[in-house]
Amino acid sequence: MKSKNLGQVGIPAGVVAIILMLVVPLPTVVLDMLIALNIAFALLVLLVSMFVRRALDFAVFPSLILIATLFRLALNVSATRLVLRDGFAGHVIESFGHFVVGGSLVIGLVIFFILVIIQFMVITKGAERVAEVGARFTLDAMPGKQMAIDADLNAGIIDEDEARRRREDVAAEADFYGAMDGASKFVKGDAIAAIIITTINLLGGFVVGVVQKGMAPGEAAHTYSLLSIGDGLVSQIPALLLSVATGLIVTRSTSKADMGTDFVQQLGQQRNALRIGAFALLGLCLIPGLPKLPFLVVGGGVFFLSTKLKKPSEQAAELEGGPDALPAGAPAPDSPEALAEEMLVDSLALELAVDLVDLVDTSAGGDLLERVRALRRKVALDLGIVLPPVRTRDDLELPLSTYVIKIGGVAAARGEAPTGHVLAIGESLEGLPGTPTREPVFGLAAKWVPAELRHQAELLGATVVDRASVVTTHLAEVVREGASRLLGREDVRSLVDMVKRTHPVVVEELTPAALTLGEVQRVLQALLDEGVSIRDLPRIFEALSLRAKQGTDVEGLVESARAALGPAIAAAYAPDGVLRCFTLDPRLEQAMFESMVAGDGGTHILLDAARAEAVTNRLAQLAEVAEQRGTMPVLVCSPQVRSAVRRLTRNAAPRVPVLSYGEVTGQLQIETMGVVDDAHAPAA
Structure with a gap:
């Protein structure tokens, strides 16, 4: 049977079997096997909790605590039934009652209560508090972690898949610590139940032995008390192991290695601390009355270990290659090459x-x-x-x-x-x-x-x-x-060579036959200056080749390239499929068209100063209101005035792209956010 099928069938079947154990009597042989299985399971969980690198690697742990607690309680019920009915609950409990505690009721009770105190007052209480604080701080830190993931995604450090995985980890971490906060209550309740069950077994066994079986009070107390203590010890040992595992899991911080590796590495970085500790242990040998050999052996061992560790400066030199090391073949600082x-x-x-x-x-x-x-x-x-x-x-x-x-x-x-x-x-x-x-x-x-x-x-x-x-x-x-400004001539040459490898005909028609490399650079720079991606270079080059036959003015070439990239340009500003835009008042747009003049840097709109200021102020106001609503609209106008409008408005509203009607195509839904006019311009 495959491991997946085993988990799907075996685990539910095991839980059902545990429920049956609460009501169905078990033979002593089966009980011995199940007790051994309980101890082995608790030991396995403890070892796994020590080897995991982070808590989420053992995310099933809270559910395991519930199952293990239920299993131990079922064993307690089965053992109690056998102890009270037959006066014998298997060889494992008998061995714990006689051999482990030496057959002494007092020793057994002392050991049992010490184990309960260790589990309940020290480990379980501490793990419960850590789980509670961890759950609260994990929930409080969720918004910040989500923002950090978004920041890394926006900076390009991670892709969408990695961001999605990290968000799932953040949510899973919050769920895990919340579950551990509740699961720690199971461990605490288990410790309390152990005391109550053992007390009931002691009283119940004494009554059964004296009343039903006619034993002498001393004989009944001795027989049933040892069996009850043995049952308590058998259940407390795996309970203690799981309590320790709980504490390890909730105190485990994110690391790149397991706990043992981290311990050795981090302890190995504290060479001076080990030496001071060694001298302190050796100094205890000078105190009169204390045995010399144990402290001498331990102190000497710690000092020997410290001598095997490297100095911090040596560790840093290994990591950095030495503080004064120069790369092989590096020129001297004052050489002409270095200058x-x-x-x-x-x-x-x-x-x-x-x-x-x-x-x-x-x-x-x-x-x-x-x-x-x-x-x-x-x-x-x-x-x-x-x-x-x-x-x-x-x-x-x-x-x-x-x-x-x-x-x-x-x-x-x-x-x-x-x-x-x-x-x-x-x-x-x-x-x-x-x-x-x-x-x-x-x-x-x-x-x-x-x-x-x-x-x-x-x-x-x-x-x-x-x-x-x-x-x-x-x-x-x-x-x-x-x-x-970052796109240099050499960069353009590299981009052209890259396109030439996949689209050689496009490059041959464009440069140097139609345009020089410098003219291509100016077009690409103009596109980048307006935030247009130039990834689709073959399409851009095809458009430039066709437009170059009519003229090589940069503005016309740029508009041709934008027309070819129109759907991609508009889609970049409509991530949800809705393009939110401002439009120009038709009369204002006509006035702009009539006042356009050609210049060295392209066409310009020569409106009077007051009217131009009113237009730019109106656009800035609309943009500010849109930003407060969390939207980023674009300004849409006719292709004939698009570039001139961009020059007019870029200083007043640098974050508002200007698109032409021809670029707003495809399946986008258009939502008008306002109309730019010159209504507030003073009368001439």
């Missing part, structure tokens, strides 16, 4: 203040470099360009907690990420200590609050983001806004 390397201007750079270096220090848990690498992949998939490597360095001249993002050596953005703080984004944060600020991407009201107040900020309804996510999100926004 020429330093003279080069980085296309994209991220400079950090000295107190932000921990964000890139992997040994301190920093994952900013990994996030930046994932961002390059995200941008490539979204925009269709390959970002240059992001040069990350520290800058001693920057103020503390400051970072600067540079494009072509020029600062494009600046932000702050104070050490030990998280960014809480929300409106109702007056009660929290911290530094008020603005979220760097959308300019939302926010506050840098101490990391230990993260849960309080989440309870107030704020969105809490860690420092690395703030920097990565800011970098992603700067990259999207400056994508056209």
Whole structure:
């Protein structure tokens, strides 16, 4: 039988058998086998709980506790029935009653109550408290974890499948600790039941022995008391094992290794602590009256173990390759090659203040470099360009907690990420200590609050983001806004060669026959400047080839490329299938068309200043209202004025894309959010 079928049939059958044990008498041989099975099962669960790497790897544990508790109670009932009826409950209970406790009632009672106290007062009570606190904090931390997953997804560190898996893990973790909070009550109730059952067995056995079987009071007390104590010990040993397993599971933090491996590795990093402990143990040998040999042997063993461990500096050197080591073949710092390397201007750079270096220090848990690498992949998939490597360095001249993002050596953005703080984004944060600020991407009201107040900020309804996510999100926004500046001539050549491998005819018709590489670059930069992805290069090149026969003006080429990409452009702003848009007043649109003039940078709309200001202010107002509602509409107009309208409105409403009617095609549902007019312009 396959393991899956065994679990589907065997486990339910076992639970039914446990229920039958409560009412059906068992032979002593069967009871012995089941007691051995109970001990083996508890030992197996304990070992599994020590080898799992995280609590969710043993998510069935709360259900196992219920089944194991029910199994032990069924065994207690069966054993009690045999003890009171026959005065014999199998060789296992008899051995525990005679051999383990030496046949002494007093010793048996003492050992039994010690085990109960250890289980009930120490392990079970502690595990219950940890499970309760873990469940509460896991539920409180769910919104923050969900936001962290969304931040990683938006930064490109993870894909949709990984984000979905992590969200399921977060929900499963909350369910698990909630279940463990309840399951710990089973363990606590089991310990209480053990005391009550043993007390009932002692009294009931004495009454049965004296009244029904005519034994002398001393003989009845001795016979039934030892059997009752043996039954109690047999049930308490597996109960104690499961209690320990419960404590291990609820105190197990997420790790990449099992508990034993973590213990050895983490203890091995504390060389000085082991040496101090060894000298303390050896120092106990100097106290008069204490035996010398045990402390001498243990202290010497600990000192010998500490000598086998490496110094912290040696461990760091192994991880980093040595503090002063240079890569093989690296030029000297003052060589012409090294100076020429330093003279080069980085296309994209991220400079950090000295107190932000921990964000890139992997040994301190920093994952900013990994996030930046994932961002390059995200941008490539979204925009269709390959970002240059992001040069990350520290800058001693920057103020503390400051970072600067540079494009072509020029600062494009600046932000702050104070050490030990998280960014809480929300409106109702007056009660929290911290530094008020603005979220760097959308300019939302926010506050840098101490990391230990993260849960309080989440309870107030704020969105809490860690420092690395703030920097990565800011970098992603700067990259999207400056994508056209990052697309160099060599990058265009690489893109053309890439298309040539799959669509050679398209490239041969385009360049250099119809357009030069520089003209193609200007078109692609113009598309990126408006946030249009250039991933579909074959379609773009085909449109450029056809349009180039009429003329090579960049504006006309761009509009031709946009027309070819129309459905994809519109779909990018309608993730739910609904395109929310603003429209131009027909009279205003006609006036714009009549006032258009051609210039070096393309066509421009020459409205009078007051009328132009009224139009841009109206669009900015509509955009602000839409953002407050959580929507991001586009402005739709005729193809003849689209590019000129974009130039007119980009400063007043930079986040409002401008699309033409020809681009709004396909199966999208159109929802009008407002009409842009010049009604508030002063009369001429």
